[in-house]
Amino acid sequence: QVQLVESGGGSVQTGGSLRLSCAVSEDTSGPYCIGWFRQAPGKEREGVATIDSDVRTRYADSVKGRFTISKDNANYTMYLQMNNLEPEDTAIYYCAAGRLRWACPRAPRDVAYWGQGTQVTVS
Numbered sequence: 675q676v677q678l679v680e681s682g683g684g685s686v687q688t689g690g691s692l693r694l695s696c697a698v699s700e701d702t703s704g705p706y707c708i709g710w711f712r713q714a715p716g717k718e719r720e721g722v723a724t725i726d727s728d729v730r731t732r733y734a735d736s737v738k739g740r741f742t743i744s745k746d747n748a749n750y751t752m753y754l755q756m757n758n759l760e761p762e763d764t765a766i767y768y769c770a771a772g773r774l775r776w777a778c779p780r781a782p783r784d785v786a787y788w789g790q791g792t793q794v795t796v797s
Contacts, residue, residue: 676700676787678769683792686759690796694754696769696789703727703747705776710743710754711785712765712794722767723754724778732778736762759796766791 677699686692694710702708709724723733723743731743742755752769772779773786 676771676775678771678787678789680767680769680789680792683767683794685795685797688760688796690759691755691757692759692794694756694767694769694792694794696752696754698750698752698769698771700750701747702745702750702752707776707778708745708752708769708771709779710752711768711770711779711782711788712763713768713791714762714765717765719768719782721780721782724780725752726778727776732780756794759794761796763794764796766793768792 679697682694707726710722713719725731725743740758745752768791769789770779770785771787772784779785
């Protein structure tokens with residue numbers, strides 16, 4: 675079982691930036707894919723970005739060019755750099771891993787492990 679702990683959320687103005695961190699309780703250097711999801715008020719949880727062991731990244735269309743996912747295997751930490759934030763980015767952001775660690779979690783049904791979430795508010 676893996677534990678995921680997010681940090682770095684907060685409130686920013688439109689156009690601002692935030693960097694989210696996700697501390698992972700196990701080694702992420704092997705065959706491993708991990709990702710970020712978000713859930714806005716009244717909406718379904720959606721995938722934001724994933725990154726695998728070969729540092730291949732995938733982004734939702736709504737965040738392409740503004741968000742960057744990365745990971746530090748030495749410190750078992752994943753990041754989400756969010757630039758040019760918009761009010762539509764307001765949500766609780768979760769890091770997520772699948773039961774099969776090498777399989778990228780693209781949808782909530784793919785996720786076996788969730789962090790507790792961190793609130794991002796853009797106004």
